[in-house]
Amino acid sequence: MHLPGFKPEPETKAAEAEVEVRIRGLMMDPSTRQPIVVLNDLAGEIVLPIWVGLFEANAIALEIEKASTPRPMTHDLLRSAIHGLNARVTRVVVGSLREDTFHATIWMDQGGELVALDARPSDAIALALRSDCPIFISQQVFDHARRAADGATNLSPEDLRRWLESLNDDEMGRYKM
Structure with a gap:
């Protein structure tokens, strides 16, 4: 099933250019006060921050912490x-x-039939956590984000990566929002 106007690459072809990631942490952007999900590849070399909404960050945090709610959440x-x-x-x-x-x-x-659904990353991540399945980023996303960071900050992508990786659990907020 494909949504109108949505053309994902076949899963097998796309998997060749993907990097598996894990959630390194959730933190608040100090300037915008918007939550950030920080993804990190399994080798610890790639750091990708994704700004998300407060409710989406809360849904991710609830599942990471295995907190129960009185009624089912959307995810x-x-x-x-x-x-x-x-x-x-x-x-x-x-x-x-x-x-x-x-x-x-x-x-x-x-x-046996592959089904692809278009989603916001925050919803996809929240669902992945609940479904106990892997999360990937495409190499294209990583490369594009790195180029965007080059133009948007004085920090090099390597400096930003080192800074994010150097944050301890308290500084990352250890999934607390």
Whole structure:
């Protein structure tokens, strides 16, 4: 299934140019007071900050902390709906950056058929955590973000990466919003 106007690359071709990431932490941007999800590749070489909304950051933090809520959250409902349709989320990919906005794809398997859904990265990440599936970024996203950072700051991408990696758990907020 593909949404109108949405053309994700086939999962097998796209996987060749992707890097698996984990959530390094959630923190608040000190200047905008907007939450940031900080992704880090498994080798610790790539750092990708993604600014998200407060509610989305809260949904991610709740799942990281395995906190329970009295009623299902939207991402819990989505996970249940996917399961009810005999599908499973296999991976999420932050695959493009267009006009300073990240775009993600949720990849699902429904009875052997691949299904791709267009999503905001924050929703895709929240669902990935609930579905216990891997999170990836495309090499194109990483390269594009690095070039954008070059023009937007005095820090080199390497300096920004080192700074983000040097933050201890207290400084990162250790998933607390």
